[in-house]
Amino acid sequence: MMQLRNTSTGYGNVAIAFHWTMAALMIGMFAVGKYMSGLDPTAPDTFAIYQWHKSFGFVVLALAALRLLWRAVNPSPALPASMPTYQRIASHLGHAGLYFVLFALPISGWLMVSASPWGIPTVLFNVIPVPHLPVPEVLGTNAEAEEFLKEVHELLGFVLLALFVAHVAAALKHHFINRDTVMKRIVSTAPARVDTVQET
Ligand code: HEM
Ligand code: HEM
Incomplete structure (x- = not known):
């Protein structure tokens, strides 16, 4: 039987699939994003690459919403009992931060292209048209708002990078130094099943 749901000791297949697809x-x-923002805007492939970035960004946004729903109706695997309080707090803040950028990056991108004076339509994978969001007036003219939101999007990219580096470092520390199941349980459902065995 597939272990779809999380248990108190590990992640099920759905959470694991969400994690690695979204990673x-x-x-x-x-x-x-970094590559395309350095391209010549008039080069033949630039437009298509931007459209791909936008399309996959909306995939991320949709998956982020579904993932949060799945998380809400599943137990969260408990952290190892030996973990000190400051590490528990860091872990929760880090994961909250990662969830934050999973939403904030696509939404800031969406707002950015909505503000653009060019008014370029967003058509996901050339099939699904996406409306432009209303841009708050406090952000000024379209050009000013676009510039500001571009900065926000870039800054959020740095936040993602910083959280990612800490996240991977923490995962490696758990695996190679603490030798606990924290890393194993985002790769395999075996740690999640331990719980089922104990409960029955
Ligand atoms: C590529 C290297 C990565 C590794 C080795 C890795 C490792 C892990 C591990 C071990 C956990 C489980 C933590 C626990 O059991 O408490 C986890 C959870 C998580 N990871 Fe990653 N991760 C990676 C990439 C990413 C990326 C790129 C993102 C998002 C941008 C991300 C977002 C998350 C989130 C939000 C959780 C918490 C899941 C939850 O409990 O709801 N990870 N990761
Ligand atoms: C979902 C996760 C997303 C990530 C991780 C991401 C990441 C990035 C990064 C790192 C850059 C380069 C920023 C810089 O250094 O200047 C970038 C640029 C850009 N992104 Fe995203 N992005 C995401 C979603 C979106 C979405 C949904 C849209 C639009 C609907 C979008 C529109 C853009 C645009 C237009 C640029 C180019 C800005 C410029 O011309 O400098 N992004 N993105």
């Missing part, structure tokens, strides 16, 4: 998407989005 791959975010790493790809970051790289493409």
